[in-house]
Amino acid sequence: MKLIIDEELCTACKQCASVCIRDNIIVEDVAREVGSNCFECGHCMAICKQKAITLKSFEGNEDRIIDYNPHEIPVEYEDFLKFLKQRRSIRWFKKKKIDKETFDKLFEGAYYSPSAQNEQDVEFVVLDEKLDEFMNLVYDIIKVDEDKFFRIKEFGDYLRDKSSKEFHPLLWEGKQLILTFSTDKTSAVIANTRLELLAYSLGLGGFYSLFILKADEINHDKLMDFFPEIDKNKHMYSAFIIGYPKVRFRRTIPHNDIKITYF
Ligand SMILES: Cc1cc2nc3c(=O)[nH]c(=O)nc-3n(C[C@H](O)[C@H](O)[C@H](O)COP(=O)(O)O)c2cc1C
Incomplete structure (x- = not known):
């Protein structure tokens, strides 16, 4: 078993099961780990609103778990491009x-x-x-x-x-x-x-x-x-x-057009 599921916190919303690609979770009254297929991707933990799921292997790395606003993209397309x-x-x-x-x-x-x-x-x-x-x-x-x-x-x-x-x-x-x-x-x-x-x-x-x-x-x-x-x-x-660069370039240079095929 790879997951720690807090049954008190779980509201059986099924989000964890819906994002598991290994069919490792079923949800009835609460979420339960059913398989031994988990490859510790952490999707279930990352999506849970209630913070009811933790991967055992993440213990000791709690400082690496940071909440963010799922609706906010922190970089604008124009800036990134x-x-x-x-x-x-x-x-x-x-x-x-x-x-x-x-x-x-x-x-x-x-x-x-x-x-x-x-x-x-x-x-x-x-x-x-x-x-x-x-x-x-x-x-x-x-x-x-x-x-x-x-x-x-x-x-x-x-x-x-x-x-x-x-x-x-x-x-x-x-x-x-x-x-x-x-x-x-x-x-x-x-x-x-x-x-x-x-x-x-x-x-x-x-x-x-x-x-x-x-x-x-x-x-x-x-x-x-x-x-x-x-x-x-x-x-x-x-x-x-x-x-550390010694030279500073000033402009973009054309590239070959990228060949893209849409089928
Ligand atoms: C996989 C790869 C290998 C490369 N190998 C070399 C290399 O051995 N020596 C070198 O001076 N530049 C190397 N380059 C840089 C390319 O020459 C460079 O990307 C190309 O000239 C275009 O210039 P730019 O990167 O400034 O756009 C390599 C680039 C890639 C992606």
């Missing part, structure tokens, strides 16, 4: 590094992210002091594709002779890197996108790296040796270089 329009990849950064407190603010966005089967298994690594060591490993893995991608070739040249390039071919001026791991790719990408957007709202910026991700595609086991604490069933599905 304007915010999205102003996003650009940032590769040139100030020297100032992001501190842990600020990173924690970003990860707060990921905390509320959806995940496949409600696995909630997305985890992050912030690479800072170990960034160079990690990038050496990345090169060691992705160098097999040096002939296919000029960037990887440039990266190798740079590692052999730092004076050969003004900027790091993969990190540009980036000094901090967020990696996202999960068993499910979509869940990882969604979680990272949330922290990315929050980052812009705090005046931070960054860009995604395709080449760092190649390390996972080419030799997952070797990559994961760098992260002994992380379950090897998880993959590195996002690599986001982040920092």
